[in-house]
Amino acid sequence: DTGVSQNPRHKITKRGQNVTFRCDPISEHNRLYWYRQTLGQGPEFLTYFQNEAQLEKSRLLSDRFSAERPKGSFSTLEIQRTEQGDSAMYLCASKGDSANSPLHFGNGTRLTVT
């Protein structure tokens, strides 16, 4: 168990550019979650997967955000045409199927849009 891995750790991009983040969950975990966290707030739900199926996407998210989990392993989160308001910490977490299974978080990707 090497834990949840996120890359890159930091990303600085100019407004209007596209960015893609990667998350490698714990290998036996079927469920994978993406959250966004800004200063003073708790993690805001973005989307989650069970295996390769995307079960829900936050209604707060614009169409500029998309996520995939091909083959039910790693996941990518893409933001197109970034805006300054997208600057945040993007957290990925995975968990097992049982109700008692906790989330295991990665270290996050800090996005700064200039």
Added chain:
Amino acid sequence: ILNVEQSPQSLHVQEGDSTNFTCSFPSSNFYALHWYRWETAKSPEALFVMTLNGDEKKKGRISATLNTKEGYSYLYIKGSQPEDSATYLCAFSGNDYKLSFGAGTTVTVRA
């Protein structure tokens, strides 16, 4: 949008004192309630996952209770130590397995 509320937003505790704070969540379609500790520059770390009404869990000096019928959970810290300083997050999971977080309670323990 699910309302998961935590109060207070922050609190300061003298070393050695005990404290507690609240998480309130929807009382319908309950599946699980999670508590996490989040220290600066680290990832959130799981403390408890509770699924049954009346559940009580304990880990060292930290414990939690759960009331699913009225939709609240308490987290207690007994004999606070400086290393307990962190933000404590709760997360509610309904039958759709989505996990929604509160804004957290930031605890600062003064030596």
